[in-house]
Amino acid sequence: MSATARVVAISGGIGGAKLALGLYRALPADSLMVACNTGDDFEHLGLSISPDLDTVLYTLAGIANPDTGWGRAGETWTFMQALESLGGETWFRLGDADLATHVERTCRLAAGEKLSAISEDFCTRLGVRARVVPMSDEPVRTMVHTDEGILPFQRYFVQNRCEPRVTGFSFHGAGDAHPSLPLWEALLADRLEAVVICPSNPFISIDPILAVPGLRGAIGDCGAPVVAVSPIIGGRAVKGPTAKMMAELGIPRSARAVAEHYEGLLTGFVLDESDEGAVGDLPCLTTRILMETEEDKTTLARQVLDFAGAIADKVR
Secondary structure (H helix, E strand, C coil), X not given: CCCCCCEEEEECCHHHHHHHHHHHHHCCHHHEEEEECCCCCEEECCEEECHHHHHHHHHHHCCECCCCCCCECCCCCHHHHHHHHXXXXXXXXXXXXXXXXXXXXXXXXXXXXXXXXXXXXXXXXXXCCCEEEECECCCCEEEEEEEXXXXXXXXXXXXXXXXXXXXXXXXXXXXXCCECHHHHHHHHCCCCCEEEECCCCHHHHHHHHHCCCCHXXXXXXXXXXXXXXXXXXXXXXXXXXXXXXXXXXXXXXXXXXXXXXXXXXXXXXXXXHHHCCCECCECEEEECCCCCCHHHHHHHHHHHHHHHHHCHHHHC
């Protein structure tokens, strides 16, 4: 793997993984780094679970479940069936093949390895030439403030199916965390050509990353274009609770509101043709951003990279 990256993608899970795959195909494979949200991480059944890291890893490796976007293709569920028969917790489902990832990660963390080193080794073993790394090697946990109290993210998202009304978020441990070393080095590297904020939920996928001390500043000062792709199309989220959260927080469900959420950080913004409109003085690319096919992912990635290149002079 290369020591630095030409492009750093900032990503959550399923939506971000789609664009990350497009970037992986559009770029020389070893020139991409995907920095993943770990605010969704949690300990379950004694195991360290990293949902967004794994979703991106499986997607780039070509082994993600094509129907769900998460988990592994061809998964079996013998473990969960046996666990249920014993009265165990089954609200968070772990497939048999996926379970191996969590067991190996947990063992290696307990032995003192860093999450970033484990993640990069998993990339190598699964034939992924891009670098998939966590935002931090220290634990950061997203807490969702709701009308039913403060819920750990996975309890809100999976167990409660995003039903409680959201009033805000906090990121436990963020203040004591540090950017993972691979990500920090990539953002400081002279060869960096672009930072792409993938179309992930701004509040629960990107904000936890920006909450790690030093990361927002490093992204803003990296000397390369910082381009975000909207997760909102025509007032709706393609997948997940983004639009629901915006409505509950009193934020307009619009691409413009997403761009404004990242105020002061972006050099450019990519929005769907159905949402055409100016976002202040921010350079915008209007195109079709819905990624329904494999070709859509690569096409959008190339458009984003071309757009970043076209506005590069604005940050130099």
